[in-house]
Amino acid sequence: MSATTGSDQSPLHRLRQRPRDSVVVYATLAIGAALWLFPLISTFRQSVQYGGLHNYLTVLTTDYNGVNLVRAFGNSLLIAALTVTLTCGVAALAAYAFAKLDFPGRETLYHAALLLLAVPAVAIMVPVYWITGNLGLFNSPVGVALPEVVLTLPFAVLLLRNYADGIPNELIEAARVDGAGHGRIFRHVFLPLCRPALVNLAALCVVWSVQDFLFPSMLLNDAGQTTAAQAVQTIKGAFAPTPLQTSQYFAALMLLAVPAIVIVVVGLRFITQGITAGGVKE
Known part of the structure; x- marks a missing residue:
């Protein structure tokens, strides 16, 4: 029997072996990242809308x-x-x-x-x-x-x-x-x-x-x-x-x-x- 490490048996490793599940996982992560970044990007855009980067100084x-x-x-x-x-x-x-x-x-x-x-x-x-x-x-x-x-x-x-x-x-x-x-x-x-x-x-x-x-x-x-x-x-x-x-x-x-x-x-x-x-x- 071939030895396998604990990391090879992790849930993330098994998901990577199945292309369909991998796509779902990465799509979910991308949507979550976009939802998290949207307020940050929106705030930055508002911060430079008038006065530009000089506002930070x-x-x-x-x-x-x-x-x-x-x-x-x-x-x-x-x-x-x-x-x-x-x-x-x-x-x-x-x-x-x-x-x-x-x-x-x-x-x-x-x-x-x-x-x-x-x-x-x-x-x-x-x-x-x-x-x-x-x-x-x-x-x-x-x-x-x-x-x-x-x-x-x-x-x-x-x-x-x-x-x-x-x-x-x-x-x-x-x-x-x-x-x-x-x-x-x-x-x-x-x-x-x-x-x-x-x-x-x-x-x-x-x-x-x-x-x-x-x-x-x-x-x-x-x-x-x-x-x-x-x-x-x-x-x-x-x-x-x-x-x-x-x-x-x-x-x-x-x-x-x-x-x-x-x-x-x-x-x-x-x-x-x-x-x-x-x-x-x-």
């Missing part, structure tokens, strides 16, 4: 209702960086404990953490607002990053723990035999082996953080701290209904969409791997 160098788009991009990236650092750090420690340490109640704690996946953002709005106020973190990137981390951590622990389960325990035991403690094993053995899953998680965290509108709108009242997601609504009233300013508003919308699009395109491979990481065990 104008909105980048002008403050609207106290909001500067370049600063808004920087605010979003700063919050995303904090979210990624905290989420990956805490989730990696939790994954190591749940996957490689044996302690009473381990599985109970793990499943309790997974139950938090069912908690929606709106359910913690009041506690988040109260805690943020008591900590004095209003109008602070940290104040926005912390609730984002809280909501992301259950998924992050699930992702990294599933991946860590595939790391051979023999490597951990060999390090222990050589006299390494848990701290050294975590830094020099566990983290390097989990690097693919950590990159996947980081890409997902950046996308989710940049697109978050709820917590920045609730916790950031200073126009100078406005994020890119907030700016779409904040700058709307600053444009008059003239043809030129309407085109400039569409130019602003295009620029605000750029970070999320770039992140998704650049990190698409990592995001796809992240969703399936740990899904197959040898």
Whole structure:
């Protein structure tokens, strides 16, 4: 019997072997891409209808209702960086404990953490607002990053723990035999082996953080701290209904969409791997 690889038996591979099904699949993908691109193309066309490409330079160098788009991009990236650092750090420690340490109640704690996946953002709005106020973190990137981390951590622990389960325990035991403690094993053995899953998680965290509108709108009242997601609504009233300013508003919308699009395109491979990481065990 000839050996076949797992990828040769994938549904996509089998569809490619049947021309009729392949045509249907690619036609469906083309229609979906066209539906997704139509609003983007329409927005770009509107943005250059009056004033041309100079509209983009104008909105980048002008403050609207106290909001500067370049600063808004920087605010979003700063919050995303904090979210990624905290989420990956805490989730990696939790994954190591749940996957490689044996302690009473381990599985109970793990499943309790997974139950938090069912908690929606709106359910913690009041506690988040109260805690943020008591900590004095209003109008602070940290104040926005912390609730984002809280909501992301259950998924992050699930992702990294599933991946860590595939790391051979023999490597951990060999390090222990050589006299390494848990701290050294975590830094020099566990983290390097989990690097693919950590990159996947980081890409997902950046996308989710940049697109978050709820917590920045609730916790950031200073126009100078406005994020890119907030700016779409904040700058709307600053444009008059003239043809030129309407085109400039569409130019602003295009620029605000750029970070999320770039992140998704650049990190698409990592995001796809992240969703399936740990899904197959040898």
